[in-house]
Amino acid sequence: xxxxxxxxxxxxxxxxxxxxxxxxxxxxxxxxxxxxxxxxxxxxxxxxxxxxxxxxxxxxxxxxxxxxxxxxxxxxxxxxxxxxxxxxxxxxxxxxxxxxxxxxxxxxxxxxxx
Amino acid sequence: xxxxxxxxxxxxxxxxxxxxxxxxxxxxxxxxxxxxxxxxxxxxxxxxxxxxxxxxxxxxxxxxxxxxxxxxxxxxxxxxxxxxxxxxxxxxxxxxxxxxxxxxxxxxxxxxxxx
Numbered sequence: 001x002x003x004x005x006x007x008x009x010x011x012x013x014x015x016x017x018x019x020x021x022x023x024x025x026x027x028x029x030x031x032x033x034x035x036x037x038x039x040x041x042x043x044x045x046x047x048x049x050x051x052x053x054x055x056x057x058x059x060x061x062x063x064x065x066x067x068x069x070x071x072x073x074x075x076x077x078x079x080x081x082x083x084x085x086x087x088x089x090x091x092x093x094x095x096x097x098x099x100x101x102x103x104x105x106x107x108x109x110x111x112x113x114x
Numbered sequence: 115x116x117x118x119x120x121x122x123x124x125x126x127x128x129x130x131x132x133x134x135x136x137x138x139x140x141x142x143x144x145x146x147x148x149x150x151x152x153x154x155x156x157x158x159x160x161x162x163x164x165x166x167x168x169x170x171x172x173x174x175x176x177x178x179x180x181x182x183x184x185x186x187x188x189x190x191x192x193x194x195x196x197x198x199x200x201x202x203x204x205x206x207x208x209x210x211x212x213x214x215x216x217x218x219x220x221x222x223x224x225x226x227x228x229x
Contacts, residue, residue, distance in 0.1 A: 002156065004156075034217065036220075041222065042222050042223075043118070043120075043204050043206075043220030043221050043222045043223050044157075044204070044220045045219075045220065046217055046218075046219070049217070089156075089157070093216070101159065101162070101170070102157075102159070102218060103156075104156045104157040105156060106154065106155065106156050107156070
């Protein structure tokens with residue numbers, strides 16, 4: 001059973017547009033929700049993260065929206081740029097785990113056309 | 115060197131070979147992880163080491179054998195692999211502490227191809 005469901009699998013956006021990636025989870029024990037960005041040939045890199053006690057977090061052009069009651073969270077990339085073309089993974093950490101165990105979504109391949 | 119490094123970056127091996135993947139973290143972290151990344155699948159956690167002690171093994175076949183000689187180094191020993199083991203193997207590290215986020219930092223991965 002997949003703990004974190006991510007959609008869409010791929011996304012094509014025009015330069016300057018808004019990219020939106022959605023994730024959903026079932027486990028209410030999750031207490032930390034990071035997003036990772038992965039470029040070809042590189043490992044995933046932490047992009048932005050949120051805790052469930054806030055509904056939104058913004059860092060530059062990247063915003064996480066969090067809906068605790070719906071158990072959903074999303075990544076919004078404003079003014080998308082070709083350099084944002086990468087694979088994005090949402091993840092969730094089990095609050096009961098002292099090991100920082102993360103459950104990842106399947107990833108979204110974002111392509112931003114110039 | 116900074117962050118998390120992995121060697122080799124690419125590896126091609128036959129099913130009867132024995133090879134090892136190496137990971138080194140330069141962040142002073144106390145936990146290290148091995149993940150497997152296959153196409154169209156979520157990252158799969160394979161092993162977790164906390165303070166050099168293996169604390170999690172997610173039903174990984176015995177043909178994968180991890181080793182953590184100290185808090186900065188992690189190895190994944192491979193033997194008699196199958197073609198379906200071809201994937202990107204990622205190492206990560208984090209600093210685990212009570213109440214902390216334990217953010218995981220990933221290395222660039224080793225692209226493994228089993229012939």
